[in-house]
Amino acid sequence: MPTGDAAPDTQPASHAGASSVSYENATKRYDGTDVPAVDGLTLEVPAGDICVLVGPSGCGKTTAMRMVNRMIEMTSGDIKIGGESVRVGDPAKRRREIGYVIQQVGLFPHRTIAQNVAAVPGLLGWKKERIRARTTELLELVGLDPELGDRYPAQLSGGQQQRVGVARALAVDPPVMLMDEPFGAIDPINRERLQNEFLRLQAEIRKTILFVTHDIDEAIKMGDRIAVMREHGRVEQYATPAELLMSPATEFVEDFVGADRALKRLALMRVRDINLWEAPLATPGQPTTEVKSVLYAPEVEVRYPLLVDSAGRPQGWLSERDLRAETVPERADGPLGPVLELDDVMRDALADLLQAGVQYAAVVDRAGAIAGILSVEIISEFLASPDAKNDEYDAVERPLSAERGSDLSGDDERERVEREIDAG
Amino acid sequence: MMSASEWSAKLMPVSAGAAFAHPSLAAVGEVGEGFFKERTEGNLPCQASETHLFCGQWAIDHIDRYVTPTLEQLALVAISVVAGFVIAFALAILGHRVHWLRPPLLAGTGILFAIPSLAFFLLLLPVTGRGNETAIIALTAYTLQIIYRNVVLGLDNVPASARDAARGMGLTSRQILWKVEVPMAVPEIIAGLRIATVSTVAIATLAVFAGGGGLGTQILGEANLKFPTTIVISGVIVILMALLFDAILLIAQRFLTPWRRVRAI
Numbered sequence A: 001m002p003t004g005d006a007a008p009d010t011q012p013a014s015h016a017g018a019s020s021v022s023y024e025n026a027t028k029r030y031d032g033t034d035v036p037a038v039d040g041l042t043l044e045v046p047a048g049d050i051c052v053l054v055g056p057s058g059c060g061k062t063t064a065m066r067m068v069n070r071m072i073e074m075t076s077g078d079i080k081i082g083g084e085s086v087r088v089g090d091p092a093k094r095r096r097e098i099g100y101v102i103q104q105v106g107l108f109p110h111r112t113i114a115q116n117v118a119a120v121p122g123l124l125g126w127k128k129e130r131i132r133a134r135t136t137e138l139l140e141l142v143g144l145d146p147e148l149g150d151r152y153p154a155q156l157s158g159g160q161q162q163r164v165g166v167a168r169a170l171a172v173d174p175p176v177m178l179m180d181e182p183f184g185a186i187d188p189i190n191r192e193r194l195q196n197e198f199l200r201l202q203a204e205i206r207k208t209i210l211f212v213t214h215d216i217d218e219a220i221k222m223g224d225r226i227a228v229m230r231e232h233g234r235v236e237q238y239a240t241p242a243e244l245l246m247s248p249a250t251e252f253v254e255d256f257v258g259a260d261r262a263l264k265r266l267a268l269m270r271v272r273d274i275n276l277w278e279a280p281l282a283t284p285g286q287p288t289t290e291v292k293s294v295l296y297a298p299e300v301e302v303r304y305p306l307l308v309d310s311a312g313r314p315q316g317w318l319s320e321r322d323l324r325a326e327t328v329p330e331r332a333d334g335p336l337g338p339v340l341e342l343d344d345v346m347r348d349a350l351a352d353l354l355q356a357g358v359q360y361a362a363v364v365d366r367a368g369a370i371a372g373i374l375s376v377e378i379i380s381e382f383l384a385s386p387d388a389k390n391d392e393y394d395a396v397e398r399p400l401s402a403e404r405g406s407d408l409s410g411d412d413e414r415e416r417v418e419r420e421i422d423a424g
Numbered sequence B: 001m002m003s004a005s006e007w008s009a010k011l012m013p014v015s016a017g018a019a020f021a022h023p024s025l026a027a028v029g030e031v032g033e034g035f036f037k038e039r040t041e042g043n044l045p046c047q048a049s050e051t052h053l054f055c056g057q058w059a060i061d062h063i064d065r066y067v068t069p070t071l072e073q074l075a076l077v078a079i080s081v082v083a084g085f086v087i088a089f090a091l092a093i094l095g096h097r098v099h100w101l102r103p104p105l106l107a108g109t110g111i112l113f114a115i116p117s118l119a120f121f122l123l124l125l126p127v128t129g130r131g132n133e134t135a136i137i138a139l140t141a142y143t144l145q146i147i148y149r150n151v152v153l154g155l156d157n158v159p160a161s162a163r164d165a166a167r168g169m170g171l172t173s174r175q176i177l178w179k180v181e182v183p184m185a186v187p188e189i190i191a192g193l194r195i196a197t198v199s200t201v202a203i204a205t206l207a208v209f210a211g212g213g214g215l216g217t218q219i220l221g222e223a224n225l226k227f228p229t230t231i232v233i234s235g236v237i238v239i240l241m242a243l244l245f246d247a248i249l250l251i252a253q254r255f256l257t258p259w260r261r262v263r264a265i
Helices: A061-066 A093-095 A113-117 A117-125 A127-139 A147-148 A158-169 A186-204 A215-224 A243-246 A251-257 A261-267 A286-296 A320-324 A348-354 A375-384 A388-406 A408-423 B004-021 B023-041 B056-097 B099-114 B117-128 B132-156 B160-169 B173-210 B222-227 B230-255
Strands: A023-028 A037-047 A050-055 A076-081 A100-103 A176-180 A206-212 A225-230 A236-241 A306-308 A314-317 A339-341 A361-366 A372-376
Touching: A023 A061, A023 B173, A037 A236, A050 A061, A050 A215, A061 A206, A093 A100, A093 B160, A100 A158, A100 B160, A113 A117, A113 A127, A113 A147, A113 A158, A117 A127, A117 B160, A127 A147, A127 A158, A158 A186, A158 B160, A186 A215, A206 A215, A215 A243, A215 A261, A215 B004, A225 A243, A225 A251, A236 A243, A236 A251, A236 B173, A243 A251, A243 A261, A251 A261, A261 A348, A261 A375, A306 A372, A348 A361, A348 A372, A348 A375, A372 A375, B023 B056, B056 B099, B056 B132, B056 B173, B056 B230, B099 B132, B117 B132, B117 B173, B132 B173, B160 B173
Parallel strands: A050 A206, A050 A225, A100 A176, A176 A206, A339 A361
Antiparallel strands: A023 A037, A023 A076, A225 A236, A306 A314, A361 A372
């Protein structure tokens, strides 16, 4: 599954590409105020990236976002989409080419879901057939049953409503999307799901997205790049999530990112992204002398051998008493303890280790065969190592692909898109 | 039970004061006299009619007498409410767009609403003369306040998020008004129309003072007051008319706002 540079032939037929967004000294000064709400913002968002504007309330992040579709007219400076100034032309017409998603969703309660999704295509005078086909496509894209198209917004849950909000914003396949705390009003469990689904969707559609939030965790999760802002829309640091966590540029950023930023970095990677220890293995019936010799090899860090069955599945840790016998017994003396998987998020893996009160644990692949050993030591060394930054940077892109492979709905979605491409 | 003479004794001061204070109302009284004569000349099945509140047989025999006044009243109500709606709706849109106009608009319609209805009719007479127009002007003026307030309320109640999303998607102000705000305000607008219509049905009975016809012609007058049956019949028709209008508006609302009937989660 290609994630990064999706080849043109795997993209949805309606894909219109993305455009870069660049702020050029953009300033907003409200009448009757001395200090500007946004003061000379300069920011370059590459096409196809999610740029998160994050900061405390009142820092001007929403103002900065709303200047792009001229919901707020800037006082001076400029913003360019794909090189073209947003100041040119009729604002209402421009807005139709920019997706817009807000926290309160703002669905029209008097229109059905399908009519809501069709709002902008309707304004642009699309034919009924085309609107109907597009509506169905979009509802499927955001993981909703197209049957829901005949319902009214009040009949949907908050999470479903925001999916409709996203579908509506994508209706005419805009190259740029503005999202103002889109998942802010959704309960934590559903928020997590929506975030994951949106990342999956974004891997497919590759829009340029300006995403406003005050939640640093959401910023780290969603952003390809993060602009940490403070009062008057001043950007304190503009960097990838990993850079931000690794080397906060200022004290403000450090405070904002939080004391637990080390742990946050772990949320960005999976167990497979780190170099695991090699496990000293033993199989039942094997001479113990052979096992002992492995134990004393210099590259082996674990004092006890791991008993595995013929398929390489961990059975338990052998004790010194087990090794006193001639051959390795069928059953290990010591308990197996927690077993981690390569696809586990590192933060969760660490939590498992700490909760079980162990220093290390076996890591298995999807088939359940031993893949290595993860220890608390590995994790702390990783966090302290200077090249963690680079390792981690790779990791940032990876959770997507791993998640996608293991997620059924993602597969369905991809198959659907591929079928469509095959069909026409 | 109250006898008819007691009834008329109670009501007389009011109707006499109103009816005979203005020369133009003499005609109404004469119509009433006509009734009374007819009744006393022996066409009456109810022997002790003066003591009866309602004489069923007479009602059946003379129901055709009420057709024209009923149609007149229907027309008065329909025209006044439609005219009132058009004016009040336009004012409400104005107030919606230009916020500082709201207090004067509210005060203006409020003053019109506060004028006692009878006084309004009589005050208009020297200006516009006797007739339908006078009645319609007064009745229309009465509907303004209720409809205006409800349209404004309905437009104000549109969630800011829907407006913001609409604007963000590229709807123009006019499109937002007609595609989002007005449709969403329909429940409040119709609620206002229902109150305005029902009250207009009632007040239209007074159109007789302006020479506007309607069921008031069957109520007003000394003779009618001595014969309560005609008052009862007119009253029942007025009530039925109010219920009819209300039902029509309710059906219209159900038809216009299917989204209000869905069960929310």
